[in-house]
Amino acid sequence: MATKIDGKQVAASINDAVKSATLALEKDTGVKPGLAVVIVGEDPASHAYVGAKSRMARECGFNSIQHTLPEGATQEELATIVEALNADETIHGILVQLPLPRHLNSDSIIQSIRPEKDVDGLHIVNAGKLATGDLDGGLVSCTPAGAMILVRRTHGEDLSGLSAVVIGRSNLFGKPMSALLLAANATVTTAHSRTENLSGICRNADILVAAVGRPEMVRASWVKSGATVIDVGINRIAASERGEGTYRLVGDVAFDECVEVAGVITPVPGGVGPMTIAMLMANTVIAAHRKAGKTPPKFS
Numbered sequence: 001m002a003t004k005i006d007g008k009q010v011a012a013s014i015n016d017a018v019k020s021a022t023l024a025l026e027k028d029t030g031v032k033p034g035l036a037v038v039i040v041g042e043d044p045a046s047h048a049y050v051g052a053k054s055r056m057a058r059e060c061g062f063n064s065i066q067h068t069l070p071e072g073a074t075q076e077e078l079a080t081i082v083e084a085l086n087a088d089e090t091i092h093g094i095l096v097q098l099p100l101p102r103h104l105n106s107d108s109i110i111q112s113i114r115p116e117k118d119v120d121g122l123h124i125v126n127a128g129k130l131a132t133g134d135l136d137g138g139l140v141s142c143t144p145a146g147a148m149i150l151v152r153r154t155h156g157e158d159l160s161g162l163s164a165v166v167i168g169r170s171n172l173f174g175k176p177m178s179a180l181l182l183a184a185n186a187t188v189t190t191a192h193s194r195t196e197n198l199s200g201i202c203r204n205a206d207i208l209v210a211a212v213g214r215p216e217m218v219r220a221s222w223v224k225s226g227a228t229v230i231d232v233g234i235n236r237i238a239a240s241e242r243g244e245g246t247y248r249l250v251g252d253v254a255f256d257e258c259v260e261v262a263g264v265i266t267p268v269p270g271g272v273g274p275m276t277i278a279m280l281m282a283n284t285v286i287a288a289h290r291k292a293g294k295t296p297p298k299f300s
Helices: 007-029 044-059 075-087 106-112 124-131 142-155 174-183 198-202 273-291
Strands: 034-040 063-069 093-096 163-167 187-191 207-210 228-231 235-238 247-250
Touching (some): 007 044, 007 142, 007 273, 034 044, 034 075, 044 273, 063 075, 075 093, 075 106, 093 106, 093 273, 124 174, 142 174, 142 207, 142 273, 163 174, 174 207, 187 198
Parallel strands (some): 034 093, 163 187, 163 207
Antiparallel strands (some): 235 247
């Protein structure tokens, strides 16, 4: 039976470290970290997520700002807000909640955020720094950064001699996660929908990371005995046993099967999910330290 990683507990420890760093920075320099979140439209899930981010920012002692635009907001209106936040010296982190409504060009908006304020880690400058191994010069995308902390808490800082497989090659998660594992000296395979013998490749992994958005795709027969399994998927499926029209959340890993084979595993919900917001807070306080000319804290 695998050890289950409590993502909420690890995230709470990161948030505590962020709060301490925030207090120390403000005491030392008078600088209070500022986080601005921009949301467009009325999507309930996005609003719930943004609300959680804003609450945590306030709890961490940040100056927390939210801009809410209507569904029909234009590209120019959104760009104007981002431009103003770029110029605001009291704002250290800017986050535009994705996905945006279809009529808006998400990429041009993300790339218009100053890299030093891109706390989502999606700007091409930050992605490039990560890809070239410059982990201290940019800002790392929040979900892979959080998943990597869970890996390091299991295996330590140096993954030399360990084989890692990441299922998924998205710019949002798969590619940055592979880069982080590689930077820690793991031998990394990035697998995806075109990969032949996917199950066989996964069975060789000491660290298996699933991020494909397919409910319970990874079965117990895919998992090496004693492996660390990091499940990044969040999928809503019907839960007829709870009554008609009800749903439950599952990951990309068939948890009930794989928990019997793995050595360490993250549940869904309660695994990687809480780490995303915690790393957003960490990125914001890192950005504030850099702006103030101070050495930023490290979170692990």
